[in-house]
Amino acid sequence: MTIKEASEKLKSGEINSVELTEQYLDKIRELNPKINAYITVLDDIAMKMAKASDKRRKNGEVLSEIDGIPIAIKDNMAMDGTKTTAGSKILENFISPYDATVISKLKNAGAVILGKTNMDEFAMGSSTETSYFGPTKNPADIERVPGGSSGGSAAAVAADMCVAAIGSDTGGSIRQPASLCGVVGFKPTYGMVSRYGLFAMASSLDQIGPMTKNSEDAEILFNIIAGYDEKDSTSVNQKSEIRNQKNIRIGVPKEYFAEGLDPEVKKIIEQAIESYKKLGAEIKEISLPNQKYALSTYYILMPVEVASNLARFDGIKYGYRAGAENLIDTYFNTRAEGFGEEAKRRIMLGTYASSAGYVDQYYNKAQKVRALIKKDFDEAFKEIDFIMGPVSPTTAFKIGEKTDDPLTMYLSDIYTISVNLAGLPAISIPAGKIDKLPVGLHIIGPQFSDNNIIELARQQDGIQGASIS
Amino acid sequence: MAIKKEDVEHVAKLARIKISDEEKEKFTEDLGKILNYVEELNAAPTEGVIPVAQISNLENIARDDTITESLPNEKVLENAPEKDGKFIKVKKVFE
Numbered sequence: 001m002t003i004k005e006a007s008e009k010l011k012s013g014e015i016n017s018v019e020l021t022e023q024y025l026d027k028i029r030e031l032n033p034k035i036n037a038y039i040t041v042l043d044d045i046a047m048k049m050a051k052a053s054d055k056r057r058k059n060g061e062v063l064s065e066i067d068g069i070p071i072a073i074k075d076n077m078a079m080d081g082t083k084t085t086a087g088s089k090i091l092e093n094f095i096s097p098y099d100a101t102v103i104s105k106l107k108n109a110g111a112v113i114l115g116k117t118n119m120d121e122f123a124m125g126s127s128t129e130t131s132y133f134g135p136t137k138n139p140a141d142i143e144r145v146p147g148g149s150s151g152g153s154a155a156a157v158a159a160d161m162c163v164a165a166i167g168s169d170t171g172g173s174i175r176q177p178a179s180l181c182g183v184v185g186f187k188p189t190y191g192m193v194s195r196y197g198l199f200a201m202a203s204s205l206d207q208i209g210p211m212t213k214n215s216e217d218a219e220i221l222f223n224i225i226a227g228y229d230e231k232d233s234t235s236v237n238q239k240s241e242i243r244n245q246k247n248i249r250i251g252v253p254k255e256y257f258a259e260g261l262d263p264e265v266k267k268i269i270e271q272a273i274e275s276y277k278k279l280g281a282e283i284k285e286i287s288l289p290n291q292k293y294a295l296s297t298y299y300i301l302m303p304v305e306v307a308s309n310l311a312r313f314d315g316i317k318y319g320y321r322a323g324a325e326n327l328i329d330t331y332f333n334t335r336a337e338g339f340g341e342e343a344k345r346r347i348m349l350g351t352y353a354s355s356a357g358y359v360d361q362y363y364n365k366a367q368k369v370r371a372l373i374k375k376d377f378d379e380a381f382k383e384i385d386f387i388m389g390p391v392s393p394t395t396a397f398k399i400g401e402k403t404d405d406p407l408t409m410y411l412s413d414i415y416t417i418s419v420n421l422a423g424l425p426a427i428s429i430p431a432g433k434i435d436k437l438p439v440g441l442h443i444i445g446p447q448f449s450d451n452n453i454i455e456l457a458r459q460q461d462g463i464q465g466a467s468i469s
Numbered sequence: 470m471a472i473k474k475e476d477v478e479h480v481a482k483l484a485r486i487k488i489s490d491e492e493k494e495k496f497t498e499d500l501g502k503i504l505n506y507v508e509e510l511n512a513a514p515t516e517g518v519i520p521v522a523q524i525s526n527l528e529n530i531a532r533d534d535t536i537t538e539s540l541p542n543e544k545v546l547e548n549a550p551e552k553d554g555k556f557i558k559v560k561k562v563f564e
Contacts, residue, residue: 097544191525204523233530234523296507307484314485316559321550327560329487336487344486348477349500351484362507367520369513374524406499407506423524 003217006163007065010057017057017068021050021112024070028114028161036136037146037156039075040083041115046070049112056110065220067110072162074153075116076123077208078197079103086199087119087131087149090313090320090338100197101229102166102208109224114162117152121340122310123173123201125149126412127402130342135399138181140436144396147177147412153211154181164212164221168198170205171298172391172416175428178211179391179440182430185211186218186454189447190423191236193222194229202305203234205298205420215429215457222450240425240450248456250276251286251384256415262394264434269390272431272441272460276388279459284384288376293369294418299410300353300366301421306343307350313338345406374422377446386456387444390415391428395437415442425450429457471504472497 001009009015025043032038053068073079076086078096080103085091099107106113120130128136128151138146139159146155150167154177157165167174169187178185186209193208200206210221228237252273257266277283315321315334322333339347353362380387392412402409419426424447428440441460445453477497481488488496542555551558 094548097540097548190523191527230532234525234527236525236527290513293510293513296510299503300507300510311485315550317557318548319550324560326564327562328485330560331485332487335485339486344488344492345496345499347484347486348480348496349503352472352476352480352500352504355480355483364520365510365513365515366507367522368515368518369510370524371518371521372513372515374521407502410503421524 001160001163002213003066003069003164003220006069010068017050017053017112018047020068021046021070021114024114024162031159031161034137034142035139035155035159035161036134037117037152037159037161038072038115039085039087039118039133039152042082042113045082046112046114053110053112063108063110064224066106066224068112069163070112070114071106072114072117072153072156072165073103074119074150074165074167076119076168076199077102077166078199079113079116082116084116084199085133086123087121087133088339088343089132090334092132092320094319098197101194101231102225103197105225105227117150117156117165119152120149121343122199122306123149123168123170124306124342124346126172126176126409127397128152128177129399129403130340132340137399138396140182140438141396143398144437145180145399147180147392147396149173149177150185150211151177154178154183154185157181157183157211157213164210164217166208166221166225167211168206168208169420170201171302171420172413174209174211175391175416175426175440175442176413178428180396180438182433182438183211183213184215184218184427184429184457185209186222186427187419187425188222188226188450189240189425191234192226192240192425192450194227194232194235196229196231200309202302203309204305205302207420214461215427215454216461218427219451219454219458222454226450238448240448240452242451245452245455247280247282248386249282249284249384251284251380251387253286253288253291253387253389255288255291256389260393260411260414261390265390265392265394265439268432268434268439269441273388275460286380286384286387288380288418290369290372290376291418294373294421295410295414297366297369297373297421298417299349300362301370303346303350304354304363305350306346307354310343310347342406370421373418377422377424381446385445386453389442391440391442395434395439419444423447425453427453427457429460471508472501
């Protein structure tokens with residue numbers, strides 16, 4: 001069921017929020033043992049929220065289009081009085097003492113929060129396999145990964161274990177799982193959605209966004225969670241521009257279709273782009289010459305920010321604390337036992353790349369290349385309005401297939417990473433399937449073109465299986 | 470290899486993570502591969518380019534230095550691994 005459908009049923013009285021919420025909790029009880037999309041299910045809280053929503057509706061005090069609608073949240077966003085684990089042992093028993101701004105906004109809109117979804121540990125991964133709570137399975141084929149790091153949210157939407165979900169995207173963590181699970185995933189312009197209460201992975205790249213069954217729903221949720229927030233100093237006080245969508249020019253970067261892209265994925269993406277041509281768009285080949293450096297740039301900048309952000313997990317004020325003889329060993333043992341392998345790998349890489357003697361060679365160099373990557377996009381958007389291409393080079397891979405070699409796993413994000421480095425908005429929408437495995441089309445726009453991207457994506461709602469109920 | 474086992478030991482110490490001998494081998498290999506991969510950045514034409522730490526176009530966001538309500542002590546202390554009354558308990562700082 002989509003937000004639109006659910007909201008119409010609530011409006012007509014065909015169903016109330018308590019019934020709708022019960023229906024979804026039943027579905028979670030049935031499917032979660034198989035899919036493992038949720039880390040925490042908030043049965044009691046969800047039912048309370050549903051009852052309050054029904055009461056509001058009876059009194060004619062409906063708060064928004066999502067009032068009474070059951071939604072899932074990635075488990076790296078703080079929700080007052082509930083567990084927030086970030087998929088890590090180190091926060092296994094952590095209870096958030098406050099609400100993230102996104103949670104406050106959803107609560108103020110009357111949403112029912114069903115639970116917290118599974119994710120790679122601290123959002124570090126492309127398959128949800130680094131979660132301390134076990135991998136999430138792809139509903140299209142449970143032997144395969146749902147993508148990551150917002151794999152729990154993507155799988156929950158795909159398997160209809162929630163009406164819609166919220167994810168976060170640092171290098172592709174909303175769009176890549178959306179692509180692999182066949183749902184819509186939107187990463188807004190950096191600064192459009194407050195990061196207050198989002199457990200930081202790489203602060204200059206992290207952004208929260210909706211994961212939904214179609215683009216119309218993505219627009220509804222985005223409009224609710226977006227907005228300036230003084231609690232996030234990188235929050236921008238600017239509305240997304242709505243521009244004339246006639247005679248649009250779509251750029252197709254040749255670098256996105258080079259080696260490494262699965263030929264069948266390529267075919268589907270080319271067909272999807274072609275369908276926009278039929279709708280009147282002009283298609284143009286473009287070049288993003290520094291795109292080839294995106295992955296390397298990201299794997300320097302991101303770990304440096306990770307090493308800094310994750311320094312707070314030391315076993316002192318909150319979270320897991322390991323036994324030790326003295327204070328220094330409390331730190332060493334807590335972090336050895338509390339973090340998983342990928343978290344340790346990235347902390348060490350980031351520590352190395354920012355340490356004395358190496359900071360120029362790695363961190364400062366990568367910051368310069370980031371400027372070049374952004375400039376490529378700025379130049380491109382002088383000639384065209386949007387960029388289209390693949391989200392992921394392949395369809396969902398088998399669980400365990402890429403866990404032995406970190407670099408192979410990192411390559412899953414080759415098309416999504418540069419968007420975060422440049423702070424741009426981008427969406428993944430279902431474009432087709434290979435056997436039963438979904439393929440997502442990537443639409444990228446200039447900063448603050450958020451609503452325009454979604455409008456463009458909406459032209460595909462209901463086409464090519466781009467919509468699931 | 471771009472990184473030696475001693476470097477990994479040093480970095481683990483800086484990052485306050487105890488690592489086993491087995492992990493030392495594994496991380497030396499993994500980090501070496503990643504560092505070799507990112508070597509390609511040396512070819513990027515960055516002469517005269519100003520490095521960017523973020524891309525929001527915002528600068529110097531400050532707020533007034535006023536006292537506002539903060540989280541209640543008891544609530545925050547609920548997450549402390551060990552406590553003693555209003556205090557978080559830790560191992561001795563001074564021997």
